[in-house]
Ligand SMILES: [Fe+2]
């Protein structure tokens with residue numbers, strides 16, 4: 001619970017969980033699945049809820065569409081690691097879940113008074129999240145699999161990189177359109 005109704009971009013960015021690379025590639029995969037499922041089930045559905053509440057159903061649909069693709073990413077990797085089960089909740093994922101919970105009330109309040117600010121920040125954060133994944137985190141996962149001659153896994157990570165890049169582009173376009181509509 002926060003004292004004043006304020007939401008900064010950084011506060012929303014704290015809701016991003018970074019997948020962790022481990023020396024053990026199975027652990028890298030487990031962290032990947034944990035984070036992708038968090039994005040699919042918690043983070044992007046929450047962003048979609050904000051957008052719907054703020055009166056932007058199309059943006060809500062976009063966040064839900066991306067959530068569905070994050071789910072797919074986890075499924076692609078699950079197909080290669082059949083006995084992975086439910087991965088342990090990562091430390092950073094739990095931290096992100098807590099951060100999301102902390103700002104939830106303030107977001108709801110702020111959506112009533114300044115919906116545009118919340119939506120702009122959510123889209124800006126979504127772009128940062130996707131960029132970090134496709135430019136930094138998942139290329140490293142891909143290269144780790146490649147170095148171990150695990151082509152199947154590296155191919156999946158490459159498909160994920162391409163998909164996250166597309167997510168970043170969609171959110172870029174959505175933010176540009178949103179700002180233009182707000183200025184009109
Ligand atoms: Fe993803």
Ligand SMILES: [Fe+2]
Pocket residue numbers: 066070130163164167
């Ligand atoms: Fe994504």
